[in-house]
Amino acid sequence: MSNALHVSCDAATARTAQGTRSPAYPRLVIATTILASSLAFIDGSVVNVGLPAIGRSFHADAIGLQWVVNAYLLPLSALLLLGGAAGDRYGRRRLLITGVLLFGIASLACAVAPTLILLLFARFVQGASAAMLMPNSLAILGQSFSGEAKGRAIGIWAATGAAAGAIGPVLGGWLIDAGSWRFAFLINVPLSVAAIVLADYVDRDVDDTAGSLDWLGGALVTAALGLATWALTEGSSRAWSPSTFVVLGTGLIFLLLFLSAERRLGDRAMMPLSLFGSPSFVGLTLLTLLLYGALGGLFVLVPYVLIQAGGYTATQAGAALLPLPLVIAVASPAAGALAAKVGPRWLLITGPVIVAAGFLLAVRIGSDRSYWLGVFPAMVVIALGMAGAVAPLTTAVLMSVDSHHTGAASGLNSAVARTGGLVATALIGPVIASSGPALLSAFGVAAAMGAVICSVAAASAATLIAPARKPS
Known part of the structure; x- marks a missing residue:
């Protein structure tokens, strides 16, 4: 639910403030970005309602249910900046389509997952896909409109995202009550197909002059957050054993390595420390x-x-x-x-x-x-x-x-x-x-x-x- 409360990645509009142009199909561009970002807004709120049903289906304990949520949030948190930078480098339309396609496939995998482990893997792919599509959906609005038109487009995008976040739990809950929690994940499949079809009306863009991506930073922060999350989950749910503290300490070491790598890259880092x-x-x-x-x-x-x-x-x-x-x-x-x-x-x-x-x-x-x-x-x-x-x-x-x-x-x-x-x-x-x-x-x-x-x-x-x- 909280996903819908944060107007994500104004970085997108900030990066594309210059060089905007009028799209040939402005309404279809807005519809494309709304459908794409709604995938993340809906999914982030539907799953919370489905946790009890998922727990019963897989006989999952508290740790398993926590990871149903965090397997999605972990890559989204760690890779969001990298996803936006990749759009700058390789084309926002291309990253949007790739993210939506992977999100749709991962949602289908969630719906048919026979075990909790496979569900968690599919959720991780969903989170990584969301890190690609979310920043680039708003970036496309930033590059496609200017002036008052940009403000109106972003306003429509934000309002629709909030509506999707509001409707998601109710619709997901109804599907769970009517059949199964698996149906709630299937909501994303037709939305993904529609977004990919409409993306054909978005202008192509590739900035081959952009700098290289901070892959090292992305890997280090993912490892740091992953290890720290595992340790906090294990410690809070079971016991703070010596192995738990070792994992937490290892996560902190990776965090220090991440900060060191970002310091060396300066303004080329995914998280410039000068901020x-x-x-x-x-x-x-x-x-x-x-x-x-x-x-x-x-x-x-x-x-x-x-x-x-x-x-x-x-x-x-x-x-x-x-x-x-x-x-x-x-x-x-x-x-x-x-x-x-x-x-x-x-x-x-x-x-x-x-x-x-x-x-x-x-x-x-x-x-x-x-x-x-x-x-x-x-x-x-x-x-x-x-x-x-x-x-x-x-x-x-x-x-x-x-x-x-x-x-x-x-x-x-x-x-x-x-x-x-x-x-x-x-x-x-x-x-x-x-x-x-x-x-x-x-x-x-x-x-x-x-x-x-x-x-x-x-x-x-x-x-x-x-x-x-x-x-x-």
């Missing part, structure tokens, strides 16, 4: 990691708890989350306009505080409370807080660095949002492993911890993000 010379950018990165981490963990747990402890059907659990995208869609434009007048800093402080209040309300979710007294108030308050943070966050990221680094900064911020969800999902094993009253108790503790994390995110914004400069 972190800005305290505001450091604060925004920390805020993104914490806020989206807390949100990502919650929205894996809420459908799971509603189904397992609240007696909800999968359809009802998906519908229970609808207030979040709907309120954000209505309130975000006003928050964006306010941020333009007063600057984003105060909204980035108050937004996470309001989200923290929503997390505290979520502690009350239980089997003995109705939806309107338990789930609904928490979803609305969290949505209001996120509406105050989503648009100002994008603005603040672009303001925190010089024009040469806007693409890298915004793309990195998007990747950090996914990484937050990855880490949070690795740590929720004790909740998923619980049942009955213990499940509700463990969920309450997790929601309270989420409130603390959101409060720390607000503190990082207050401490590190520079106040807006008054016009002279």
Whole structure:
């Protein structure tokens, strides 16, 4: 669900601000990018609703269910920047088609997977494919339109993505209730076919003058995140054994090697370290990691708890989350306009505080409370807080660095949002492993911890993000 809340990869439009041209079929270009990105938006929200059914089908334990989510988030987090750079180098249309094709094949593989291991492998391919199609779908809009037309196109893209993220859990839940969790993955197959057909109307582009890709950085950060995620998942769900600490330490070594490699590459790196010379950018990165981490963990747990402890059907659990995208869609434009007048800093402080209040309300979710007294108030308050943070966050990221680094900064911020969800999902094993009253108790503790994390995110914004400069 949280995927739909983050307008991903403004790096794309930043990189293609120059040299835009009018497409021959503008509506078909918009339709192509919407269909392609909707694959990732829908999949990221459908799977959360299907976790209980997947667990029953494969007799999976908590660790297995955590990896159903993280096998997708891991390559998406690690390779998102590399996917955007590959589009610059080899052609955004080509990368979009390749990503959509692989995503469709992987979705079909998920639907027919006979074992949990094969399902996890297919989910990993889905995540790697999403890292190709997501940045390049928006980059295509950036290169195809200019001026007001670009703004309208991106607005349509973002609104439709939010709608897809909202409809996904309900549609997926209905398919699960009507037949099987496997049907939920099949949603992606016709969408993939349609996107590939429509991609023929997107202008071809290849920039052979672009620099070489940071393959070493991509490999090192994937290894680092993979090892750290495994260690956190194993440690939180079972026990912190010596081998778990060894794996975690090895992951940290790979992270240090990644930072060393990025330092040597300078501005040619997938994550230029010069970005972190800005305290505001450091604060925004920390805020993104914490806020989206807390949100990502919650929205894996809420459908799971509603189904397992609240007696909800999968359809009802998906519908229970609808207030979040709907309120954000209505309130975000006003928050964006306010941020333009007063600057984003105060909204980035108050937004996470309001989200923290929503997390505290979520502690009350239980089997003995109705939806309107338990789930609904928490979803609305969290949505209001996120509406105050989503648009100002994008603005603040672009303001925190010089024009040469806007693409890298915004793309990195998007990747950090996914990484937050990855880490949070690795740590929720004790909740998923619980049942009955213990499940509700463990969920309450997790929601309270989420409130603390959101409060720390607000503190990082207050401490590190520079106040807006008054016009002279």
